[in-house]
Amino acid sequence: MKKQFIILLIFALGTLASCDNEESKKGRFLLKGNEKVKDNDLTGAIKFYTEALAMDPEFRDALYNRGLMYQRLNQLDQAIQDYSLVLQGNTNDFEVLFQRGLAYIDNGEFYKAQNDAKTLTSTYPEEWKSFFLAGLVAERLKQNEDALVAFDRGLRLEPQNVDLLTNKATILYYIKKFEEAENLLQQALAINSKEANIYNLQAMVAFERDAFEEALSLVEQALELDPRNPYFYNNRGLFKLYLGDLEGSLKDINQSIKQDPRNTYALRNKGIYYYYKGEKELALQYLRELYERTPDMELVEKYFKLTERL
Structure with missing residues (x-):
């Protein structure tokens, strides 16, 4: 059962000069794009960022924010292209390297993501997200022990970080250390009871124990917190199969495939x-x-x- 990994999106906010020059015009396009993001109009945001870039093709904040919007829309090639353009001007831009690494993972380009993770861990060893990315890449490459090492290094920097705790628990689930995974999830739950991925992973552990009703209840809690998540729908579909609700199962599975073919x-x-x-x-x-x-x-x-x- 695939688990959706946590993606952190951080937006660059510009400030505007009072004079009506080209610098302030492109800044206004940037802020208009950011307002569209607040309204959840991601396509509209992309249009304003593109207007800013028409004035200054190297405008870092507009390129980065447009990349984030493409990433959220699952237009990963475009997102990677924008991030790469930013990195031409600054090869060690931390946030852009991190986001490009995540986009590479989602695009199935694991070794490129691994290269970005190596750059981050060597250049920014004080940042937990460097090791978070390294752990995600290792998991996708089925290097579970390397993933555990990376998440542990991140947790030494941020012991209460729910993203790291949940993803370490995911690796423990994969290697069938269910009790250790449950312990970490309880720790994460005490820190943030609103993190949907915790309930989803608890549901997966319950499924392994043949506790299908419990698994269904837990994944429904995950869906209450994140009702658009295709992996949660897929898991709920599987649990319904085992509970004999075949038509309800098919509806959830089809919903998942529609969102992520x-x-x-x-x-x-x-x-x-x-x-x-x-x-x-x-x-x-x-x-x-x-x-x-x-x-x-x-x-x-x-x-x-x-x-x-x-």
Whole structure:
């Protein structure tokens, strides 16, 4: 079950000169873009940042903010391009390196993300986000021990950081140290009971214990806090499958796929849905390819072989 990683978005805010010169005009476009962000009009924000960049193609704050908007809209190639343009002027810009590393991860460019993480950990070893990024990259590369080391280094800098605690717990979940993961999640919950990822990961641990009703309740708490998260919908769909609510499950799985068509865990769950419906050919359409490409994905081998016997 894929977990959505925490993405930190920090906006650059400009100040305006009183005189009506080119500098103040591009600054006004920047602030108009920021106002659009507050209204959750991300496309409108991009238009104003682009207006500012038409006046000054090297305007760092406009490039960075436009990159953030592209990232939030999952237009990752455009986001990476804007971040890279900023870095041409300052190769060690901390926030831009961090955000580009996250965008690379979401774009499946893990080794490029790893390079940005290495730059951050060597140049900014005092910053927890340097090790946070390094941990995320290591997790995606299935280097779980390296991920734990990175998150631990971050936690030495920020012992009460919920992002680090939750993502370390995720690695412990992957290596089936469920009790240790639960302990970290309880610690994170005491710090911030409004962090949706905590409840989602608790739900995943409960699922491993075959506590399906508890898992469903927990992921619904996660969805109350973050109702647009495709991975939470996918997990809820899986739990509903195991509780026999097949149609409710399909609705959640389809919602997840609509939001993130590349989520292979949702495609797996749709194959499992068709297995439970007794529709062998449809189930195999989803499960066969996953079994051939990622046979170690949890539940894939089990349901592929069960489907073959239908």
